[in-house]
Amino acid sequence: MREERGPWYLLTGLVIGAVLGVLYAWGLQPVQYTNTTPASLRADFKDQYRALIASAYMADGDLVRARARLELLKDQDVYQVLAVQAQQSLAAGKAPQEARALGMLAVALGQSPPTLPAPASGSPSALPGGETIAPLAPGTQAITLTHTSTATLVITPSGATSTPASQTTQSGPTLAPTITLLPTRTPSPTPGAPFALKSEELFCKDDLGTPLVIVQAYDAAGQGVPGVEAVVEWDGGESHFFTGLKPELGTGYADFAMTPGVVYTLRLAAGGQIIPNLTPTECEAQDGGRYWGSWVLVFTQP
């Protein structure tokens, strides 16, 4: 008689055990978020973290450290994220300094490969590809940075103690054995004399679609200058934009989309000549058709 009852009680036991496990995990000992990493932050907090990284970069000029900090956020395309955030910051009416810092950092990253870090022992250092940037607590993987006279960055894992699996601390980063460095270009605007308007021309190209004000800023050596802030004003409005946020078009390039029928005035935030009466102007195609042209303003430093 007893044998006919079958093994169902075992299944019942399994179900009860699983339920007890879930109750323990959710009720008695719920997950507590501690020791998290910047990569897990909510999107808006990541934006603020990114803006702070850019602000710190503007203060200390340490691109390697800024790059390492950005890598903690694990963005797919760091440059793109920075550039988009800079433009969103401007559009949202936040402080122009924030957008400028984000833009400058984006440009610097777009221009410059990893550079040698200042190998200060124990300091929160830039670790390209690394997860932890501050000196590590016991039990986590330590990393040392050294560089050789041939300008290579060697990242060597040290400290064999592994991180306990029960902690949320992430395990050590995947380390490339050697990163060969390339020459670094200066990412900051050329200091010195203010920009002067060199030329103002109507640019007719029918595949642009939207009429633009295009600003091109060059230093005395003819190199494009990123991070130059332009201010465009119209009746009832004002907007700021920066050179260098579209490096594929040149580091000194910036543009602003005009609305037909609106008259704009442009000036560089650093001062200098005011360019009035910028308004979308039509160009004529070879077949007699008409399309919007764009104004190209070239600024140079004497």
Added chain:
Amino acid sequence: MSRWIRFLLAIVIGAAGGLFYGWVVNPVKYVDTTPDTLRIDYKSDYVLMVAESYSADNDLALAARRLALLGDTPPVDTVRESVLFAERQGYVDSDVALMRQLLSDLQTWTTPLGTQAP
């Protein structure tokens, strides 16, 4: 083996299976967290960034707002904790000095309303 023992054994196996699933097969993924949950070394680096920015703009109110992201703890306590961590971990002197300067200024900071900042 009695039925009760086998029953209890099944419960244990079920619980172990649940834990294995929760910890190994499909572990917790941390998303959408807030800055106050950051690990101490990340928090300290955040504070260092605030201190670096503050050294350039001297905007203590902005620094305090940035520090407020790190939770309900008063900014002074947050910075003090980070300074201690930095000293313990051997941050370079210049970085510690920046953090100390921020701490010092926060301790004597009076808000525009005339009240001592937290």
